[in-house]
Amino acid sequence: MKVVPKEKGIYSFSKDHEPVESVDLGEPILLEAEDAVGGQIKSEETPIESINWSRVNKATGPIYVKGVEKGDTLVVDILDIELAPQGVILVVPGAGALGDAEFKPKARIVKIEKGLAIFKDVQIPLRPMIGTIGVAPEEGEIPTATPYKHGGNLDCIEVTRGARLYLPVSVDGALFAAGDFHAVQEDGELCVSSVEIEGKALFKFDVIKGKKPNWPIVEGPAHYSILVSDEDLDKAVKIAAEEAVKAIMKAKNWSFEDAYMLSSLQVKIAVNQVVDPKKGVRAMIPKTIVSLDDLLYES
Amino acid sequence: MKVVPKEKGIYSFSKDHEPVESVDLGEPILLEAEDAVGGQIKSEETPIESINWSRVNKATGPIYVKGVEKGDTLVVDILDIELAPQGVILVVPGAGALGDAEFKPKARIVKIEKGLAIFKDVQIPLRPMIGTIGVAPEEGEIPTATPYKHGGNLDCIEVTRGARLYLPVSVDGALFAAGDFHAVQEDGELCVSSVEIEGKALFKFDVIKGKKPNWPIVEGPAHYSILVSDEDLDKAVKIAAEEAVKAIMKAKNWSFEDAYMLSSLQVKIAVNQVVDPKKGVRAMIPKTIVSLDDLLYES
Numbered sequence A, B: 001m002k003v004v005p006k007e008k009g010i011y012s013f014s015k016d017h018e019p020v021e022s023v024d025l026g027e028p029i030l031l032e033a034e035d036a037v038g039g040q041i042k043s044e045e046t047p048i049e050s051i052n053w054s055r056v057n058k059a060t061g062p063i064y065v066k067g068v069e070k071g072d073t074l075v076v077d078i079l080d081i082e083l084a085p086q087g088v089i090l091v092v093p094g095a096g097a098l099g100d101a102e103f104k105p106k107a108r109i110v111k112i113e114k115g116l117a118i119f120k121d122v123q124i125p126l127r128p129m130i131g132t133i134g135v136a137p138e139e140g141e142i143p144t145a146t147p148y149k150h151g152g153n154l155d156c157i158e159v160t161r162g163a164r165l166y167l168p169v170s171v172d173g174a175l176f177a178a179g180d181f182h183a184v185q186e187d188g189e190l191c192v193s194s195v196e197i198e199g200k201a202l203f204k205f206d207v208i209k210g211k212k213p214n215w216p217i218v219e220g221p222a223h224y225s226i227l228v229s230d231e232d233l234d235k236a237v238k239i240a241a242e243e244a245v246k247a248i249m250k251a252k253n254w255s256f257e258d259a260y261m262l263s264s265l266q267v268k269i270a271v272n273q274v275v276d277p278k279k280g281v282r283a284m285i286p287k288t289i290v291s292l293d294d295l296l297y298e299s
Helices: A231-250 A258-265 B233-252 B255-264
Strands: A002-004 A012-014 A021-023 A029-033 A059-067 A073-083 A087-091 A106-113 A116-119 A122-125 A129-134 A141-143 A152-153 A164-168 A174-182 A199-207 A217-219 A223-230 A268-273 A278-287 B002-004 B011-013 B021-024 B030-035 B059-065 B073-083 B086-089 B106-113 B115-120 B122-125 B128-136 B141-142 B151-153 B162-170 B176-182 B198-209 B218-221 B222-231 B268-273 B279-286
Touching: A002 A021, A002 A059, A029 A059, A029 A174, A059 A129, A073 A129, A073 A174, A087 B255, A106 B255, A116 B255, A122 B255, A223 A231, A223 A268, A231 A258, A231 A268, A231 A278, A231 B233, A258 B086, A258 B106, A258 B115, A258 B122, A268 B268, A278 B268, B002 B021, B002 B059, B030 B059, B030 B176, B059 B128, B073 B128, B073 B176, B176 B198, B222 B233, B222 B268, B233 B255, B233 B268, B233 B279
Parallel strands: A002 A029, A021 A059, B002 B030, B021 B059
Antiparallel strands: A012 A141, A029 A199, A059 A174, A073 A164, A073 A199, A087 A106, A106 A116, A116 A122, A129 A152, A129 A174, A164 A217, A217 A223, A223 A278, A268 A278, B011 B141, B030 B198, B059 B176, B073 B162, B073 B198, B086 B106, B106 B115, B115 B122, B128 B151, B128 B176, B162 B218, B218 B222, B222 B279, B268 B279
């Protein structure tokens, strides 16, 4: 099996990056990934001031996926996520939902033991997830810390072991990359970081030809979630609502009015994070209402 | 048992309203309630234009709760919710998350059968909840359509059968009122209405003396949720985060930094609704982390 070491990474998503590996559709590939702070904090004594901020938020890749072209959907199966035995969480003045409060920079080491993340005296069941996952965008270069239509720093707790992600492809080969694993996070990611942890993730790719989603879609056991990002949370919710209502209209062949009504009853608006350069929400639509095809558009 | 008929209601929360009934602590009381459109839509042929908008969002009450004084917490147990056999959902141009789209006013009758709400060909398991529930505010008169610190139009799906609500009391007797029942709603309440339905709810009250929450708190099986409302969703999230971090600091006797970190891992930010005069979010804190007392402040 192909393995991509954590050294081979990028700090932005762009079609100008040279692929570090290529895979066939259906071929499993293992990506190793640094933690989001580039492994720079190994103990609670590490001064936050010593961190090189140009070496954070690395995503392993990019991977060239053969048979995938501009205008397609890249289908990403997250087959497994394996975590290192310890992670780190940190707060930095100016960052997070309460960034303008007065506080000091601080890091805590979080040990991983028997399926639990240990934060001081609190034991939290692990929910391993991938914070940053995406493909090259249509235009320009997007820092790995930012979520958008190409994926990126989605920080969505649904992007977990067993989930399937659908990403719009803007360049042949897609140029997939992933990193920034979290041992556990809750919706909001309030303090700006989670249990940031080194790890390995096993992926398998497929393609849907000639169609793509407007925003990344993650498929869980019961829902399709449309992942929308914007600087303004109100705007992100509005876009997510529009996308959900459009999908219901398509699925049911209903009027706007009827689809809009059903969205009040069946579409859950949830928060991914409120702390990245763009904030993220998801519109969770039950699979009993829409099928994947209702979420994809002809390229 | 005391029963308050649906005719006895208010369209605003204010300490100037005369109570229509009084109860002792621990004494069950049944409130009947109109649906949120004042029962004005009995069929899909009712023209939306014919609705008298000054007769919507009525809350049954106010109830004077004996033994409850300014500065206390009113503890509200929702013992049961009983729904009528049909409800209504409606869309109105200008209203809801997509209010600026082009569409026509429209109502749909939703039948309630065998534990399901039937919207066209979609059958949705009931989750009865109380949309509007609150007490007289400290100052002025707040329309029942608006959520705020006194409660009001919270539209929170956690305010359901078996839940316990904690409200800050600003006037002796609290002047409690409730209405606007929903047979089912999802987080966001995107189209501005849910399955609006007539019903009856059985309440029982208790008091906590000399302490109160800053915002309404709802207690479910596993979480305390702090319910925060603001015109701006980003601001509501920030206030909810502040309240949650304060409670963790108190519960654990931790620094701001440590509480802020734990909030990223254990406090779920969820959306109540994005369509009322103030939008609403909730910070859901596991009961393993905080106890009720950590959420209350000396008056």
